[in-house]
Amino acid sequence: MKSKHHFSRQKKIHSPKPEKSSQKKLVGSLKLHRDGYGFVLPDNPDEPDVFIPPRFINGGLPDDKVEVDVWATPGDLRREGRILRVVERGRKRWIGTLEQKGRVFFVVNHDYSTDIVMVVSGKNLKSSLVGKRVLVEIDDAGAFSNPMTGQVVEVLGAPLEKNTEIASILAKHAIEREFPSAVEHESKLLSDSLDEHEVLKRIDLRKIPLITIDGETARDFDDAVYATKKGKNYLLYVCIADVAHYVRLGKPLNAEAFKRGTSVYFSDFCVPMLPEKLSNHLCSLRPNEDRLVLCCEIEFGPDATPLHVRLYEAVMNSWHRATYTEVQKALDSHFHQTRFQPKIIESIKAMKEVADLLIKLRKDRGAIEFDLPEAKVIYDEAGQMMAISKTERFFAHLLIEELMIAANVAVATYFAQNHIPQIYRVHEEPDAFKLEEFEKFVKGLSIKKHVDRLRHPKDFAHFLASIHAHPMFDVVSQVLLRSMKQASYSPKNKGHFGLALRNYAHFTSPIRRYPDLLVHRQLKTLLHSSKEGVVSYSPKHVSKPEIKRHGAAKLLSVEDLEGMAAQSSRREREAMEAEREMFDLYRVWFMEKYVDNVFEGKVRRIVKFGLFVELIPHFVEGLLHVRDMSDDFYIYDEKHIRFVGRKRRKSFGVGDKVRVFIKETSVADRMVYLGMEKRHTSSV
Known part of the structure; x- marks a missing residue:
């Protein structure tokens, strides 16, 4: 049960001193869970996360920069700590419900175990708005007051209404659908036609049958591909929209792209990083239209080992807008069912051969392949949700994925070899702690594999391959994925553990990711500083670039890139959380019509308070709380990760089937609550 309103503030520490010996103090960002505990992500990326129990949160709020006292227990790999002080408030804006007491208006946020209260003011505040969801901007002077003080900057609407809930998620994660007027103005001034002088400076690829391959509903085509045989070797062209040509440092377009960091994709709409004129027009590689691109040209040996790489600015014209479905049908029918031109068919055949070889190399080096299904919301012609199902994934998806990875590696390797900031x-x-927890989980499932020997990427790859046919594969893969660190951006080249790569950067999606735009800027600076406007190198041999003095000064430094990388990582995390929360909301709305209906289900996850059950045929999870497992009194067996009935000894573990009914759907909790089947006859 939640306590009464908590006036969050920085205050003296009255928490009992922990019995464990203190090791050190550090500063980091607080990630607060709705149940009251948190984790501090240290500013020093080489430091592991610190777990903060609820009693040691001490006034900290989500995303606050905090100083913590850190300790460890002998034999326990997890570090714990307590917050000593809040160094800086992390959030300037909060969502909450407007309330009134006398003449005082205040806003209450119910997202966490303890309510967060803010005293607010505003020109248009009135009693008729009480109960509405609002957006509050905290005053600089009021960030540490008791309670915090701020201004209501937007009334989002009545709680639980569709538009209000969507707007709340967007506002919570600082995702803005509209662009500032200065950004719209700058984009409108961009010419719809290419500058002929700029075209003449570039390598002309318009006669090469480059094509785009994307999903059916895609509109921002930022990559085009072509491959051909060259004797026993292969030649691959990966052309990427030259967004940096239009989005310049110091301009409103760049400032807004940096602020947003990424495009955010929801099931029925997208919030783009760039205005539509750029994302869907000038920078989108639409068929039969000349476009400016950066090209990564790679010559592979017969086994797909890269022999030579050329990077340059080019102009291209897409020969065809292909879809994954279209390409897959052509591959499956051996090109008997296709309307592709002969030159495009030959290119796709060569791309498939290259992709097959790259997949083999990926497996040989030990890259970790989770291959987990993703959820997709299906709509009818009227825009109503029809179903939630697993996304189909074809070899065509894998083909493009491998070619994009090859281009990303080629660009990253050049910068890494030559020690150029990137x-x-x-x-x-x-x-180590999360690995230990994963080992306990697998052993609790009685999967008899050498899970305690997981150290290197190849160990994980072999382990997943060994259980691929196991009925628990998806569940184990999901838990392993959550045990991994989240990928991020950094000017320090630390390699990519999951892909088992020494050098990796994001080069292929500058329309929707700001880091890719940064990679392009650094590359373009080198190209403009080189004698011929081309960077050419062999991955096996370090080739020092010839850079003119005036060009070298324009390169962003490691110090410049550190702040940009940190911002990009933050915005990526916000986007992922928003996408996840929005899907949970849509899932609840979709299941409302099925309340009281019975479903077959499969236990996907087990926590101490119940089972998360995937409902068949829908790709939707609901919570069966232990108190709603009504046919017995169930006790959680932590060692074997099961719930066991005290009387009947019936038990439920991950992967077990269970019949449940939809007890309730909660928009506020973003949760579908289940009950164990009894007396309910309607079934789906």
């Missing part, structure tokens, strides 16, 4: 996509090895 922003890398890094994925560090998992924490």
Whole structure:
């Protein structure tokens, strides 16, 4: 049960001193769970996360920069700590419900175990708005007051209404659908036609049958591909929209792209990083239209080992807008069922051969392949939700994925070899504590594999391959994925653990990711500083670039890139959380019509308070709380990760089937609550 309103503030520490010996103090960002505990992510990326029990939160709020006292227990790999002080408030804006007491208006946020209260003011505040969901901007002077003080800057609407809930998620994660007027103005001034002088400066690829391959509903086509045989070797062209040509440092377009960090994709709409004129027009590689691109041209040996790489600015014209479905049908029918031109068919055949070889190399080096299903909301012609199902994934998806990875590696390798500042996509090895927890989970499922020997990427790859046919594969893969560190951006090249790569950067999606735009800027600076406007190198041999003095000064420094990388990582996390929360909301709305209906289900996850059950045929999870397992008194067996009935000894573990009914759907909790089947006859 939640306590009464908590006036969050920085205050003296009255928490009991922990019995464990203190090791050190550090500063980091607080990630607060709705149940009251949190984790501090240290500013020093080489430091592991610190778990903060609820009693040691001490006034900290989500995303606050805090100083913590850290300790460890001998034999326990997880570090714990307590917050000593709040260094800086992390959030300037909060969502909550407007309330009134006398003449005082205040806003209450119910997202966490303890309510967060803010005293607010505003020109248009009135009693008729009480109960509405509002957006509050905290005053600089009121961030540490008791309670916090701020201004109501937007009334979002009545709680539980569709538009209000969607607007709340967007506002919570600082996702803005509208662009500032200065950004719209700058984009409108951009010419719809290419500058002929700029075209003449570039390598002309318009006669090469480059094509785009994307989903049916895609509109921002930022990559085009072509491949051909060259004797026993292969030649691959990966052309990426030259967004940096239009989005310049110091301009409103760039400032807004940096602020947003990424495009955010929801099931029925997208919030783009760039205005539509850029994302869907000038920078989108639409068929039969000339476009400016950066090209990564790679020559592979017969086994797909990269032999030579050329990077340059080019102009291209897409020969065809292909879809994954279209390409897959052509591959499955051996090109008997296709309307592709002969030159495009030959290119797709060569791309498939290259992709097959790259997949083999990926497996040989030990890259971790989770291959987990993703959820997709299906709509009818009227825009109503019809179903939630698993997304179909074809070999065509894998083909493009491999070619994009090859281009990303080629660009990253050049910068790494020559020690030129760049922003890398890094994925560090998992924490020892989380690995230990994963080992306990697998052993609790009685999967007899050498899970205690997981250290290197190849170990994880072999483990997943060994259980691929196991009925628990999806569940184990999901838990393992959660045990991994989240990939992020950094000017420090720490490698990519999951892909088992030494050098990796994001180069292929500058329309929707700001880090890719940064990678392009650094590359374009080198190209403009080189004698021929081309960077050419062999991955096996370090080739020092010839850079003119005036060009070298324009390169962003490691110090410049550090702040940009941190912002990009933050915005990526916000986008992922918003997408997840929005899907949970849509899932609840979809299941409302099925309240009281019975479903077959499969236990996907087990927590101490109940079972998360996937409902068949829908790709939707609901919570069967232990108190609603009504046919017995169930006790959680932590060692074997099961719930066991005290009387009947019936038990439920991950992967077990269970018949449940929809007890309730909660928009506020973003949750579908289940009950164990009894006396309910309606079934789906």
